[in-house]
Amino acid sequence: MLDGLTLDQMRVFVAVANSGSFRAGAGKVARVQSAVSHAIANLEAELGIALFDRSGHRPVLTPEGRALLANARDILLRVDAMRARARGLGEGVEPExxxxxxxxxxxxxxxxxxxxxxxxxxxxxxxxxxxxxxxxxxxxxxxxxxxxxxxxxxxxxxxLELRALSAVPVVTVVAAGHPLARQAEGRTLAISDLADHLQIVLTDPTPLSEGRDFGVISPQTCRVNTQETKLALIRAGLGWGRLPLWEVERHLAEKQLVRLASHALGRSGLLVSExxxxxxxxxxxxxxxxxxxxxxxxxxxxxxx
Missing domain, CATH: 3.40.190.10 (Periplasmic binding protein-like II)
Known part of the structure; x- marks a missing residue:
């Protein structure tokens, strides 16, 4: 039976696993190290398995500990979500x-x-x-x-909890006077055609994409920090790039911009994202x-x- 399991034990377990030591884990949960060691020992006794190998300088998760860590994290996330919902139900209208x-x-x-x-x-x-x-x-x-x-x-x-909203079509465009626009007439462009010209690319203001590029095909790039700048530079004829269809529909209708078709950019140069x-x-x-x-x-x- 696992009736003796407590959320406190699970929080201590996750804290030690995340921090890599009993001392650091104790700091995260604001406990003395002996209390953390005692909580882990009680949890192991309740589960009937060893969660950490303590034979080295630092505690290392056992295979069983690694397997159960995901369960502990999931349980704590669900409990936090329940508490958050309860707080929200009891609170008034937010000021902002x-x-x-x-x-x-x-x-x-x-x-x-x-x-x-x-x-x-x-x-x-x-x-x-x-x-x-x-x-x-x-x-x-x-x-x-x-x-x-x-x-x-x-x-x-x-x-994070995510709820799907709608599809967002993104098209590949270039100014009507750009050389790629003439190349694209009646044909599908190869990657080499696109790589011969400057690509206008948005930069990520966060470290979440560090070391990664999204949709970058050309070795020649101009990196900008806003979508408005990207659109303005593409309309000016500096290079080509991908933009949401809703943003360029008018420019396409007025023939200021031209859609580019390439098998490397989705069918007909269109990519649909959720x-x-x-x-x-x-x-x-x-x-x-x-x-x-x-x-x-x-x-x-x-x-x-």
Whole structure:
């Protein structure tokens, strides 16, 4: 029987495993080292297995300890989520709603959802940041925002709950007067064609993508920090790049920009990514945040490329 297991024991177990020593783990849970050792020993006795090999200078997780660590983390996350939900149910309206939105997501939908939220909660102030790549996820992990919208599958964290919103089509474009536009007439471009020209690329303001590039094909790059800058440089003819369809539809219709087709860029130069509404499972959402989330879920829908 495992009735003697406690959440405190599990928190101590996870703290020691994360920090790599009983002393460091004791510091994380604000206990003396002897109390931490005692808690781990009691947990091992309840489970009937050794969680750590103590024969070396530092305790090392046993194979059984590694297997059960994932279970302990999952249990603690669920308990934290339950506590957060209970706190949220007992709290009043929050004074401010803070959001970080992926630069690929249509801002009009966010604006419409905020308008509906403000109609119900007019006293709530709004703090909105538009960030690319890992920015929305980092905003939640760093507790800079209550809700975030992220696009794509590259950034995930078990501390976050995600709900799918809608598809976001991203197309590859170039200015109508650019040499690639003439090359692309009636043909599908090869990677070598694209690599011969400058690619305009967004940089990640966070360390979450350190050492990785996303969708970079050309060895010639111009890296910028905002989507508006990227669009402006592409329209000026400096190079080619990928942009959300909602942002370039008018420029394509007015023939200022041209779509590029290449098998390396998705069919017809189009890539469809899923967008997600995200929040920390250990942080309660107030009434205004819940109202905004509900409105955005209802307003967001699949868009045809």
């Amino acid at each position: 709603l803070s959001l970080v939105i992926d630069t690929l997501f249509p801002l009009e939908q966010v604006g419409a959802a905020l308008t509906e939220m403000r109609a119900e909660y007019p006293s709530v102030a709004i703090r909105l940041s538009i960030e690319p790549l890992g920015g929305p996820v980092a905003g939640l992990l760093e507790q800079r925002c209550q809700l975030a919208v992220t696009v794509g599958e590259d950034f995930r964290d078990p501390r 967008s997600y509404l995200a929040h920390r499972i250990d942080a309660p959402l107030g009434p205004a945040a819940r109202a905004f989330a509900q409105s955005l879920m209802q307003l967001s829908g699949p868009r045809s490329p």
